[in-house]
Amino acid sequence: MTNFDNYAKSAFTVDNIIFGFDEGDLKVLVIKRGEQPYENQWALPGNFVYPNEDLDTSANRVLQELTGLKDVYLEQVRTFGAVNRHPMGRVITVAYFSLIKIKDYKLQGTAALSQKTEWVSIKEAKNLAFDHDEILEACFRRLKRRVKMRPVGFELLPRKFTLTELQHLYEAILEPSKEIDKRNFRKKILSMKILVDLGEAQEGVAHRPAKLYKFDKKKYEKFVAEGYIFEI
Amino acid sequence: MTNFDNYAKSAFTVDNIIFGFDEGDLKVLVIKRGEQPYENQWALPGNFVYPNEDLDTSANRVLQELTGLKDVYLEQVRTFGAVNRHPMGRVITVAYFSLIKIKDYKLQGTAALSQKTEWVSIKEAKNLAFDHDEILEACFRRLKRRVKMRPVGFELLPRKFTLTELQHLYEAILEPSKEIDKRNFRKKILSMKILVDLGEAQEGVAHRPAKLYKFDKKKYEKFVAEGYIFEI
DNA sequence: GCAAAAGTGTTCTCGGTACACCCATGC
DNA sequence: GCATGGGTGTACCGAGAACACTTTTGC
Numbered sequence: 001m002t003n004f005d006n007y008a009k010s011a012f013t014v015d016n017i018i019f020g021f022d023e024g025d026l027k028v029l030v031i032k033r034g035e036q037p038y039e040n041q042w043a044l045p046g047n048f049v050y051p052n053e054d055l056d057t058s059a060n061r062v063l064q065e066l067t068g069l070k071d072v073y074l075e076q077v078r079t080f081g082a083v084n085r086h087p088m089g090r091v092i093t094v095a096y097f098s099l100i101k102i103k104d105y106k107l108q109g110t111a112a113l114s115q116k117t118e119w120v121s122i123k124e125a126k127n128l129a130f131d132h133d134e135i136l137e138a139c140f141r142r143l144k145r146r147v148k149m150r151p152v153g154f155e156l157l158p159r160k161f162t163l164t165e166l167q168h169l170y171e172a173i174l175e176p177s178k179e180i181d182k183r184n185f186r187k188k189i190l191s192m193k194i195l196v197d198l199g200e201a202q203e204g205v206a207h208r209p210a211k212l213y214k215f216d217k218k219k220y221e222k223f224v225a226e227g228y229i230f231e232i
Numbered sequence: 233m234t235n236f237d238n239y240a241k242s243a244f245t246v247d248n249i250i251f252g253f254d255e256g257d258l259k260v261l262v263i264k265r266g267e268q269p270y271e272n273q274w275a276l277p278g279n280f281v282y283p284n285e286d287l288d289t290s291a292n293r294v295l296q297e298l299t300g301l302k303d304v305y306l307e308q309v310r311t312f313g314a315v316n317r318h319p320m321g322r323v324i325t326v327a328y329f330s331l332i333k334i335k336d337y338k339l340q341g342t343a344a345l346s347q348k349t350e351w352v353s354i355k356e357a358k359n360l361a362f363d364h365d366e367i368l369e370a371c372f373r374r375l376k377r378r379v380k381m382r383p384v385g386f387e388l389l390p391r392k393f394t395l396t397e398l399q400h401l402y403e404a405i406l407e408p409s410k411e412i413d414k415r416n417f418r419k420k421i422l423s424m425k426i427l428v429d430l431g432e433a434q435e436g437v438a439h440r441p442a443k444l445y446k447f448d449k450k451k452y453e454k455f456v457a458e459g460y461i462f463e464i
Numbered sequence: 465g466c467a468a469a470a471g472t473g474t475t476c477t478c479g480g481t482a483c484a485c486c487c488a489t490g491c
Numbered sequence: 492g493c494a495t496g497g498g499t500g501t502a503c504c505g506a507g508a509a510c511a512c513t514t515t516t517g518c
Contacts, residue, residue, distance in 0.1 A: 420507085
């Protein structure tokens with residue numbers, strides 16, 4: 001966002017709210033702004049859309065410049081266009097969110113190297129620059145809904161995961177307070193037949209080791225084609 | 233959209249997909265374009281967003297210029313920004329949909345007087361200008377989902393309506409094929425306690441006259457505050 | 465009296481929820 | 492052997508789905 005004046009008086013950006021899951025907590029990636037406006041405040045990652053760039057492409061670019069990752073889950077949420085949302089001119093922004101496996105994340109993109117980035121718990125992400133509090137809230141609400149209707153939670157977990165990890169993920173996203181019943185959760189998720197028991201187990205834990213599973217996307221897509229509707 | 237060149241090379245518009253319900257059929261308002269590009273083709277109503285105008289305000293303006301109506305249900309759906317979606321330059325568009333009581337609609341707005349407008353059945357709205365087929369489909373999908381989760385169907389009906397009319401509305405939106413069971417539908421909708429029996433009946437029909445109901449928004453909002461979740 | 469839509473209850477099935485104890489491992 | 496989380500089954504309840512006949516009106 002350096003040469004603001006190069007852009008037309010009306011400009012558009014994408015903001016890409018990047019979610020990760022770690023230590024039982026849903027996190028979001030924020031950047032410390034290095035320039036005006038809102039210098040030194042935390043903000044959501046985003047940038048101007050190039051003239052010859054599709055919106056989705058642009059959102060993917062934000063992600064890749066920050067994390068080096070591509071081919072990740074990405075979804076458009078809503079466009080924010082209040083007249084005065086940007087102090088330097090009329091800038092509307094198309095908000096996206098991404099779900100990444102936080103362990104895959106490396107501070108390696110061009111943007112990440114030159115800016116201070118941080119994962120913060122969704123509960124602590126407040127007082128962001130611009131209207132980013134509002135944008136984050138909209139994205140988080142969307143994620144809550146999405147996770148109930150589509151098997152996207154797996155995007156946030158390592159390829160191999162335990163049922164308890166999966167349950168904690170749902171608890172962190174859906175109801176940061178209320179717990180899910182373990183037996184009912186397992187019964188339900190296993191009855192869907194979209195998880196594969198890898199025949200492996202956790203190692204080095206000071207308790208009975210949990211079985212490892214992976215999400216079987218092919219099988220899920222086959223079920224969908226047959227009319228199956230995921231719901232949790 | 234006359235002085236295209238007055239707008240920056242990157243510009244944004246809103247398109248407002250206006251739904252109405254008549255004769256048991258879900259309809260959408262289309263406009264015959266009077267200029268290039270896509271001259272003489274049918275398109276969805278929309279216009280450029282003024283520099284000092286919020287997106288929602290702009291969408292409301294589209295609606296009002298066409299129909300004279302304001303304070304109607306309006307919801308942002310998604311933003312379409314493929315590089316080449318507009319043949320004359322980079323134009324991204326924020327899609328909204330509105331739900332109106334079609335009987336209230338009068339061809340009176342400034343725009344309506346100068347353009348040919350028409351209600352077409354959702355089933356017949358095809359081959360529209362630009363990427364409007366795709367936009368319409370996205371809005372229709374959103375409406376299907378919304379109508380199941382929120383009591384917005386009433387926005388499409390007259391203030392007083394019969395249960396059969398309401399049922400036909402849901403049938404038209406949800407499954408243009410499959411019928412809903414009359415008894416189950418009535419049981420469900422009445423059990424919600426958000427309809428008021430007006431103590432009036434249809435007149436002049438050649439069969440047993442149906443009771444008239446109205447939607448009790450206050451009551452619905454009270455239930456929501458108590459944790460009630462509408463679902464159909 | 466006939467055509468046309470309004471109105472009305474019961475049964476069955478299935479999925480959601482509540483709930484408590486034994487198991488495998490590291491230390 | 493003890494602390495820690497993993498793993499399992501059953502009983503109950505309520506909502507959704509299937510289903511057919513009587514009522515009221517205009518003509």
